[in-house]
Amino acid sequence: MSTQSASVSHAPETPTWVKWLTTTDHKKIGIMYLFTAFILFLMAGLFALLVRAQLLSPDMKILSPDQYNQMVTMHATGMIFMAIIPMLIGFANYAVPLLIGARDVAFPRINAISFWLLPLGAVMMLSSFALGGSAASGWTSYPPLSGGFFSPGVGVDLWILGLHLLGVSSIMGGLNFIVTILNMRAPGMTLHKMPIMCWAVLVTSWLQVIATPVLAGVITMLLFDRNFGTSFFRPEQGGDPLLWQHLFWFYSHPAVYIMILPAFGIISEILPVFAGKPLFGYLAIAYSSVAIGVLGFTVWAHHMFATGLPASIRSVFMFLTMLIAVPTGIKIFSWVATLWGGNIRFKTAGLFAIAFVAFFLIGGLDGIFLASIPTDVQLTHTYWVVAHIHYVLFAGSMIGIFSGIYYWFPKMFGRMLDERLGLVHFWLTVIAMNVTFFPMHILGIMGMPRRYFTYLPQFTDLNRLESLASFVLGAAQLILIFNVIKSLRSGEKAPDDPWGGNTLEWTVSSPPPDHNFDVIPTIK
Amino acid sequence: MHTRWPMPRNLFAAALALAGALTATPAFAVAGMPNATPIADRVDGLYNLIFWITFVIFVGVWAAMAYVLIRYRYRPGREAKQFHGHTGLEIIWTVLPTLALIAISIPTYKTIRYVDNAPKPDLTVQVVGHQWFWEFKYPDNHVDVSNADLVLPANRVVKLLVSSADVVHNFGVTDFGFSMDAIPGHINEGWVYLKAPGEHQLFCRQLCGTLHAKMMAKVKVVPDAEFASWVQSKGGTYTPGEKSAQAAPQANAAEQAAPKQVAAAPKKADGAALYSANCASCHQATGEGMAGTFPPLAGSEIPNGPAAEHIKIVLHGKSGPLTVKGQQYNGAMPPFPQLSDEEIAAILTYERTSWGNKGGAVTPEQVKALR
Numbered sequence: 001m002s003t004q005s006a007s008v009s010h011a012p013e014t015p016t017w018v019k020w021l022t023t024t025d026h027k028k029i030g031i032m033y034l035f036t037a038f039i040l041f042l043m044a045g046l047f048a049l050l051v052r053a054q055l056l057s058p059d060m061k062i063l064s065p066d067q068y069n070q071m072v073t074m075h076a077t078g079m080i081f082m083a084i085i086p087m088l089i090g091f092a093n094y095a096v097p098l099l100i101g102a103r104d105v106a107f108p109r110i111n112a113i114s115f116w117l118l119p120l121g122a123v124m125m126l127s128s129f130a131l132g133g134s135a136a137s138g139w140t141s142y143p144p145l146s147g148g149f150f151s152p153g154v155g156v157d158l159w160i161l162g163l164h165l166l167g168v169s170s171i172m173g174g175l176n177f178i179v180t181i182l183n184m185r186a187p188g189m190t191l192h193k194m195p196i197m198c199w200a201v202l203v204t205s206w207l208q209v210i211a212t213p214v215l216a217g218v219i220t221m222l223l224f225d226r227n228f229g230t231s232f233f234r235p236e237q238g239g240d241p242l243l244w245q246h247l248f249w250f251y252s253h254p255a256v257y258i259m260i261l262p263a264f265g266i267i268s269e270i271l272p273v274f275a276g277k278p279l280f281g282y283l284a285i286a287y288s289s290v291a292i293g294v295l296g297f298t299v300w301a302h303h304m305f306a307t308g309l310p311a312s313i314r315s316v317f318m319f320l321t322m323l324i325a326v327p328t329g330i331k332i333f334s335w336v337a338t339l340w341g342g343n344i345r346f347k348t349a350g351l352f353a354i355a356f357v358a359f360f361l362i363g364g365l366d367g368i369f370l371a372s373i374p375t376d377v378q379l380t381h382t383y384w385v386v387a388h389i390h391y392v393l394f395a396g397s398m399i400g401i402f403s404g405i406y407y408w409f410p411k412m413f414g415r416m417l418d419e420r421l422g423l424v425h426f427w428l429t430v431i432a433m434n435v436t437f438f439p440m441h442i443l444g445i446m447g448m449p450r451r452y453f454t455y456l457p458q459f460t461d462l463n464r465l466e467s468l469a470s471f472v473l474g475a476a477q478l479i480l481i482f483n484v485i486k487s488l489r490s491g492e493k494a495p496d497d498p499w500g501g502n503t504l505e506w507t508v509s510s511p512p513p514d515h516n517f518d519v520i521p522t523i524k
Numbered sequence: 525m526h527t528r529w530p531m532p533r534n535l536f537a538a539a540l541a542l543a544g545a546l547t548a549t550p551a552f553a554v555a556g557m558p559n560a561t562p563i564a565d566r567v568d569g570l571y572n573l574i575f576w577i578t579f580v581i582f583v584g585v586w587a588a589m590a591y592v593l594i595r596y597r598y599r600p601g602r603e604a605k606q607f608h609g610h611t612g613l614e615i616i617w618t619v620l621p622t623l624a625l626i627a628i629s630i631p632t633y634k635t636i637r638y639v640d641n642a643p644k645p646d647l648t649v650q651v652v653g654h655q656w657f658w659e660f661k662y663p664d665n666h667v668d669v670s671n672a673d674l675v676l677p678a679n680r681v682v683k684l685l686v687s688s689a690d691v692v693h694n695f696g697v698t699d700f701g702f703s704m705d706a707i708p709g710h711i712n713e714g715w716v717y718l719k720a721p722g723e724h725q726l727f728c729r730q731l732c733g734t735l736h737a738k739m740m741a742k743v744k745v746v747p748d749a750e751f752a753s754w755v756q757s758k759g760g761t762y763t764p765g766e767k768s769a770q771a772a773p774q775a776n777a778a779e780q781a782a783p784k785q786v787a788a789a790p791k792k793a794d795g796a797a798l799y800s801a802n803c804a805s806c807h808q809a810t811g812e813g814m815a816g817t818f819p820p821l822a823g824s825e826i827p828n829g830p831a832a833e834h835i836k837i838v839l840h841g842k843s844g845p846l847t848v849k850g851q852q853y854n855g856a857m858p859p860f861p862q863l864s865d866e867e868i869a870a871i872l873t874y875e876r877t878s879w880g881n882k883g884g885a886v887t888p889e890q891v892k893a894l895r
Contacts, residue, residue: 275596308705315633322629326625336585340592346597358589442553450731
């Protein structure tokens with residue numbers, strides 16, 4: 001970018017930090033998304049480590065019961081809304097215009113607003129720690145516990161307002177990407193020719209646009225119940241706590257796909273590159289994302305199998321839930337087939353993508369137990385659910401994000417990440433992740449409920465093992481940070497196409513020029 | 525092509541076998557859990573079916589990946605095969621999982637029907653979740669216990685009616701084979717038939733506030749005769765061997781008699797026992813509360829101040845900022861409207877005359893006037 005601006009004028013150079021703060025360039029916004037969300041990832045991770053430290057033994061006194069509930073709540077809220085979703089949006093921001101051969105997104109300024117709402121929403125929500133304590137009723141925030149009577153502080157109000165800002169950001173971002181992908185593809189790039197990541201982002205964007213307004217509605221109802229005397233969820237006034245659960249999960253189940261579909265997209269770009277082969281079953285993978293997106297709206301009540309819904313209604317939701325396993329299975333099998341017959345290079349980015357397939361699989365399979373009603377009501381609200389969600393969101397989303405970081409870092413910054421440090425980060429993360437999360441299945445079978453700050457003695461050994469492994473998992477992320485800092489300073493210079501990639505971003509320089517393409521490419 | 529393996533083949537196979545064995549541990553964990561009810565037996569069977577189907581898929585995918593990663597690992601000069609898909613294969617791996625899901629769905633549906641078709645109950649128990657203790661009511665037997673064991677007869681069909689007095693809780697007994705949410709304004713119906721006497725653990729599984737993790741109780745399953753004497757010790761009646769067919773009309777008659785019985789013995793309300801059942805989980809048996817979380821009663825303003833304030837808090841609950849003995853609190857105490865005037869008077873009298881408090885006795889009339 002320096003070569004570009006130097007020749008433009010003799011006016012005093014805008015300082016770099018002003019350029020970043022005022023930018024509408026999708027690449028800079030993407031990097032700022034990734035940077036901000038990674039900081040928030042570390043924060044939410046720290047909350048998790050505090051939770052794990054409290055669970056080292058039944059009589060730990062690291063957190064008071066109320067602080068523990070706050071950490072549980074803000075760990076999940078932070079990871080979902082401030083870390084994983086924004087990191088994936090960061091990748092979408094950075095990659096999609098390059099992948100479709102566009103110079104930017106359709107609405108660059110709206111894109112900048114979407115980004116800036118993220119730190120604003122995060123600060124809004126986190127300010128509750130200075131104002132008497134954050135929300136402590138879980139990220140699901142079920143009333144009446146989250147209502148004004150049982151949660152009298154401002155924590156839940158700030159949680160709602162922060163979520164509103166993040167939600168508006170999400171809706172605007174979704175609209176932006178729908179328009180961008182539908183209208184700004186390079187000449188000749190039909191929908192069936194666009195890179196698979198764009199399909200994932202397109203479906204995700206629709207989910208954001210359709211589902212997030214429902215969340216906005218339901219948290220506004222809670223805000224009104226808490227502050228303005230309405231009774232949507234207050235049983236003593238004729239309201240119904242179950243109404244919250246229906247509306248909340250109508251958003252929050254699709255939210256899981258908002259968190260996993262872009263990761264599917266990322267590794268579907270990366271696996272073929274390191275296998276040296278085209279993606280197996282491109283159309284099947286693309287349309288299975290569409291199928292997952294559509295079906296995702298019809299399964300929310302599987303989070304409510306223990307609430308006493310009639311068996312007939314629960315059965316419908318159960319069959320629809322199980323149906324989602326089919327398109328998910330198609331993806332898994334297609335990824336394995338993508339590797340089949342290849343010449344597989346084990347670079348860190350590729351290894352993370354392979355690990356995604358191997359371990360997200362567990363999060364898919366242990367979910368089937370939660371789809372079947374009788375096994376669900378036995379396992380629900382236990383550590384089985386905690387295991388399941390972490391195999392989806394860590395072994396899935398986060399591992400996909402790591403894969404994306406190692407893959408696109410050279411393009412973003414023009415420097416290679418250190419492969420040796422990458423391998424150490426990879427192996428520590430994958431091993432510690434499994435030792436942390438797999439035994440949670442066993443705890444769930446043994447009946448240990450989630451969100452307990454203390455537990456019965458029979459749960460001690462596995463909890464201690466998980467806690468120790470979680471500390472390793474946390475520490476392993478420091479290696480990534482070190483690698484990033486070291487490589488930014490003195491990393492090997494990245495060529496335009498270090499991996500032998502097939503998509504358009506590898507045809508331009510690393511980092512790409514501000515306007516991406518001198519000549520908009522034409523796709524044959 | 526056949527150069528030396530970077531890792532000995534046996535070691536790699538051993539690592540994979542170990543991973544497979546570790547992944548199979550949930551099946552053994554399930555086998556190690558006792559099943560107290562026929563529902564739990566069926567849920568276990570279903571669990572095992574799903575487990576072995578998913579395990580086969582898991583091992584299949586991992587074996588394929590292991591093969592691919594070794595067989596097609598990078599070798600200079602090797603040409604990757606350029607293919608885009610295979611329709612036959614794609615149809616197979618769409619149809620096979622669908623068949624597997626149907627294989628799971630049929631026994632699942634049978635289990636749902638079994639659980640849903642409750643047999644005629646011999647006994648009804650109302651389970652009410654409170655922050656942070658369980659209350660168990662035996663309406664046909666005129667027994668109501670709080671913050672105590674759930675006592676149930678073996679070899680009887682027990683109907684469970686689960687609800688909540690404040691926030692959402694979850695009645696979860698792992699050995700029963702299911703859990704039920706306790707939602708205010710809703711009554712969630714279930715049933716158990718306990719196969720043998722024994723002891724089981726009840727947890728609250730739904731985050732319900734500060735002491736969620738302490739909201740536990742034991743389930744004591746006892747023979748009929750022992751259950752009858754337990755009911756009697758709680759001032760109720762239970763006829764061993766009484767079947768639901770006869771129980772129904774009697775229950776109606778008993779219901780009409782019940783209020784009179786209770787009304788006849790109101791003065792007997794034992795303040796200390798009621799305190800320990802309803803109040804001690806937060807304010808502690810010592811009345812000291814929990815620093816920063818639950819205000820103390822011992823030597824504090826409210827039990828030593830005007831009775832009316834004290835009564836109102838118990839009747840209507842209290843939420844928001846509060847200063848007690850110079851310390852700030854910002855929590856919530858649920859209301860206790862389910863307690864009778866006599867019971868509240870007994871509790872308050874106990875609180876206002878124990879631990880050095882000098883607030884003095886409270887009468888049921890005072891409570892009634894403020895209700």
